[in-house]
Amino acid sequence: MARDKRPDVPDHLLQLQRVANAARMEALREDYATERWEPWRKAVAAVHAAVTEHATVAGVNRSELEMAVKAAAQDADDGGPAGAGG
Numbered sequence: 779m780a781r782d783k784r785p786d787v788p789d790h791l792l793q794l795q796r797v798a799n800a801a802r803m804e805a806l807r808e809d810y811a812t813e814r815w816e817p818w819r820k821a822v823a824a825v826h827a828a829v830t831e832h833a834t835v836a837g838v839n840r841s842e843l844e845m846a847v848k849a850a851a852q853d854a855d856d857g858g859p860a861g862a863g864g
Contacts, residue, residue, distance in 0.1 A: 784846035795851035
């Protein structure tokens with residue numbers, strides 16, 4: 779079925795998402811403080827901008843690309859396959 783195929787995930791998008799994931803984990807390590815979340819907010823903004831740009835240039839669905847990027851980053855962080863397909 780065509781819906782099973784993830785869009786290709788370029789390395790730069792994968793790396794940006796992994797930075798955002800790491801920033802989130804760092805922010806969660808201690809009690810809530812607004813300033814602890816600023817690196818995560820900046821990282822997520824960078825991911826969103828890069829995903830939007832890539833989706834526009836590549837002519838792919840932005841939401842599907844974002845989901846594929848998140849899944850690929852999770853796979854990579856868990857030690858599984860990274861990149862497209864997975």
